[in-house]
Amino acid sequence: MSSSSTSIMDNLFQRSLEDLIKGFRLQLLGESNFISRALEEIRREIKVTDLSTKSTALHKLSYLAALHGVDMSWAAFHAVEVVSSPRFQHKRIGYEAITQSFHEQTSVLLLITNQVRKDLNSANEYEVSLALECLSRIGTHDLARDLTPEVFTLLGSSKAFVKKKAIGVVLRVFEKYPDAVKVCFKRLVENLESSDPQILSAVVGVFCELATRDPGSCLPLAPELYKVLVDSRNNWVLIKVLKIFAKLASVEPRLGKKVAEPICEHMRRTVAKSLVFECVRTVVSSLSDHEAAVKLAVAKIREFLVEDDPNLKYLGLNALSIVAPKHLWAVLENKEAVVKALSDEDPNVKLEALHLLMSMVNEDNVSEISRILMNYALKSDPFFCNEIIFSVLSACSRNAYEIIVDFDWYVSLLGEMARIPHCQRGEEIEHQLIDIGMRVRDARPQLVRVSWALLIDPALLGNLFLHPILSAAAWISGEYVEFCKNPYETVEVLLQPRTGLLPPSIRAVYIHSAFKVLIFCLRSYFSAEESTLSFSAQEFSSASSSMNAFTYESILNLVNVIELGLVPLSGTHDVEVQERTKNVLGFIGMIKQDLAEKLNLQDSETEVFRVTAFMEDVFSEELGPVSATAQDKVCVPGGLELKENLGDLEEICGEFLKPVDSVSYTDKISFSVSKLRIRDQQEASSSSSPPHEASSLLAEHRKRHGMYYLPSQKDDPDSNGTPNDYPLANELANEISPDPFNPKKKPNQSKQRPVVVKLEEGDESRNPPQAKSNIETVNDDESLSRAIQSALLVKNKGKEKDKSETNPNSGQQEKEESSRIEDHQNSEKKKKKKKKKNGERSSKHKSRGRNEVASASEQVIIPDYLL
């Protein structure tokens, strides 16, 4: 008694949803306070046994969850309770809460199966609708499996209201439980001939989705769909059918010929822009081989482009970009509109125009288009500016700079990009500068000039986004110093105090480049000296003639400048900078005494000469581009077990784990020291032998665990200078083929395209493997399409039982289909004349329908086995 009276009190004085909403607007507590108060209240009310109190509480909770992001997963069980109420208004609230908050992992999901089944069987069509709605959102594998019979029954419902919802749910059921296809497919297909536009729209929607997932499986339905395409005047339906044919035509090109004409017909006839656009998109994406259709579509696109409506303008540009790859003329025809759209106020339109413009780029117009775009970039907002820069960069670098003929121009363009105030694409520019340096020998002088201009620009140092570009510029000035006008100034720029603004890693590049410049200067000084004395120095004359000859004073000065610039850096905290600095200072330390004494420097016996020659050798190796697939070219040597379990490694190496750590540490130190002591290294007979202790450990280890080692030609691990089994990175890079250069191709070209080093294959970084959405869903899709195919097979068999016993292969099937379409077309033409034939046809249909009903009723049994 007391409990029921409190429940009445709860009921009478409970705040309704409306009260809650009103309260929300009047509250002074602050939103989060108000919500937590309301939640407290809801938590109390929802536990009451009275269903109407409970459902009101749940309703309020759903409201808070939908609009204020409140978590309602805790109330899952209460939602199940509310759904079980006999009253419609409670059920509605319950189902709404369930669709809103349940997901696959909700544990109480198991509890609703029976309730949903009961409601699906309800005499009240609105309750059926609620249950269907719910199933369409939260249907899981289990729910779909258990409720397939009910859905099947509803597909045949006499109430259009229920039937169309059942059709809407079928997709979810198929997706979760592909076996349902066997049961429901026939009824679904029957509805393609429905006269009710709503039903037709729903069923076409389902096939549209199925065709998106697996076009092949819907191919056998082409005749039925074709009929809809020709007969229907409902735009919603037509848009969906067009989408299906766009998918089907991509797997069966012959279909395109059939549908092109009716699609054009719709395009000419309709005034609905959405339908026109769908026709256009279908034509340009899937029927691009049908000249007449494309022409009409492009004409429609042009109409879109000149409209004032920004939507149509955007979609017009969008359609143009789809048509561009195959029919560039369509874009060129509308070039003016595209360029005009670049200054549109809508960023979406601008972006679309930009993409289109880039699709037009070829080697003849690249400089013109880039010029236009650079001007736009200067005026644009930061986002669009960077989009422009990025598009230019990616268009020009495509396929190893395919469209670039004049690399001097392009390199200057890269330099210009760095000076655009909003530029944030430093890394890409860095990459391209270096890449061009490695690939295009002829571009190097210009690269060095551009780099020099970048390095001396004080404004760039302060911009974080441009640091990568500076890094590239520094590297280029060091690597290709032979093209440098004034190495002395280069060194000065590389070591200027303002480089302190750079991050340490880039600073290290600067120092290393300065090192390279120093070596180059010393070397050319020696060779100049040499050439004055000896006669065999002609090979140097060409190189040194362009250089301003170095005098003894200038070299001494250079060394001093470097020393002065670097000494303060030898105490920095960054190891990379410190190490580079120490390298250079160590080198200078070695040569300084000889230099100061001004001995016979050209004498090849002096220390300074030898060291310089050695360092030059170190730097002389030219770097080449590395193929993205280089790693794949390294074949796995025989006897190397990559897949064997290494579980026992722990056991074998357990005793070594600690010592290995310490050894590697001392190793590192000793190596870095030895780097500095070049002299020592040179004097030592073996240049790279590991410390003795380590090598003996290694030998012992190899003896014990030989199976984990690669087989080597010589057993002696200490042997040095053995050619390695693996090709080195640069060896791989040497497998290059110069771009096939064909001067006949462009006879009017004043400047010949320099040779661009291009690796044979896989030069472009390969596309990352397609993002696999979810393995499970993929599986689902596969099994779904398999189910559909088998369902269709059954259907075809039934239909063509007398024709052939064998399963038709796809080609044959297709022929049959096209003949069926022709049948239909013919019958279209003759419809009025030969009513009798029509009558025959329809009677055939009827008998077919009966057949199907019969076989369908057989199949109803299938799910019963499963239950």
Add this chain to the structure above:
Amino acid sequence: MTCLIMLASGIHFVLLVSRQGKVRLTKWYSPYAQKERSKVIRELSGVILNRGPKLCNFVEWRGYKVVYKRYASLYFCMCIDQEDNELEVLEIIHHYVEILDRYFGSVCELDLIFNFHKAYYILDELLIAGELQESSKKTVARIISAQDQLVEVAKEEASSISNIIAQATK
């Protein structure tokens, strides 16, 4: 970077946001966790509310397209796939607004605030599993009023004195 897996076809979600950024209605046809929902709403209303009046009604977002349209102080937004038809979705939005208008009699934001659930029910009759299921305004209006009546009758029954007495003496 979270990668959303879209199961639903057609429309992935529907949002109604006021000009001040207040959410008036949300409906999710694809599975989003609660946290993601709030994030999506925040992200999108930031993008859409800041767009000027004369721009196109489509926004590219995370590889999807969001079609939106402003009616008075409310933005109606629907998220679709790249290859879906934007103009069709605009028509669906307009369709929805017309039905709301007919139901409430020149609808305004306040109607939707106070009859939040009604707006939901109407949407449910318009779309199922993210697909348009009913293109006739009349039919939707008829179905909704039939259901309203069903609820009214039940309510009267429940609040009748005899019922309360029956409950109290249970």
